[in-house]
Amino acid sequence: MTSNVMIQSAKVLFAIGAAAAVVGCASLQPATPEEVVAKNALAFTNARIQGDHAAAYAYTNAAYQKARTLEQYKKAFPGTFAQSAEIHDVKCDAEKCDVGVDLKVKPPLIGKNLGTIDMYSKQTWLLEDGQWRLYLEP
Numbered sequence: 736m737t738s739n740v741m742i743q744s745a746k747v748l749f750a751i752g753a754a755a756a757v758v759g760c761a762s763l764q765p766a767t768p769e770e771v772v773a774k775n776a777l778a779f780t781n782a783r784i785q786g787d788h789a790a791a792y793a794y795t796n797a798a799y800q801k802a803r804t805l806e807q808y809k810k811a812f813p814g815t816f817a818q819s820a821e822i823h824d825v826k827c828d829a830e831k832c833d834v835g836v837d838l839k840v841k842p843p844l845i846g847k848n849l850g851t852i853d854m855y856s857k858q859t860w861l862l863e864d865g866q867w868r869l870y871l872e873p
Contacts, residue, residue, distance in 0.1 A: 768827040772860045772867050776834045779858075779869055780820040783812065794869045796861055802873030816840050818851055832860040832867065 766774075775794060782790035792800070792808045803811070823835035836858060839851040859870040 768832060768862070768867070769825040772827060772832040772834060773822045773825045775867050776825070776836060776858055776860065776869070777820060777822050780817070780836055780838075780856075783815050784817050784820060786814060788812070796868040796870050797863055799871040799873050816843055817854075823855065830862040834858040834860060 779791055779794040782788075782794075788809045789805060791812070792805050795808070799808075817838045817840050819839045821837045823837045825835075826833050834857065836856040838854045838856055840854045841851050842849055860867045861870050862868075
């Protein structure tokens with residue numbers, strides 16, 4: 736390799752390394768409560784849509800889980816007619832977040848095909864032992 740090619744290769748490797756370092760540092764920044772709760776709220780809602788009761792139940796608050804078993808949760812929340820979800824907004828204070836969720840819902844009307852309709856759901860999330868949990872009344 737000529738010294739000119741080696742210098743060019745070194746410059747390219749340096750640029751790639753610098754870019755990776757910048758991306759790496761950005762990913763080390765702690766997520767805001769709004770970012771964490773938005774991610775959790777979407778994961779919870781998608782678990783409900785997919786019928787994954789255990790995954791959805793895992794997001795509920797400690798008081799609810801102490802009062803209600805997974806089987807009781809399944810009976811209280813058997814399923815949903817939602818087809819998809821998108822987080823609309825998240826507003827947090829130190830220990831509580833209010834989340835708005837936009838849902839696409841397909842109503843189960845026999846003999847009718849209405850397609851999907853837009854609905855809105857509101858969730859409350861609480862900070863418990865460093866974890867954001869969906870508040871459900873026990």
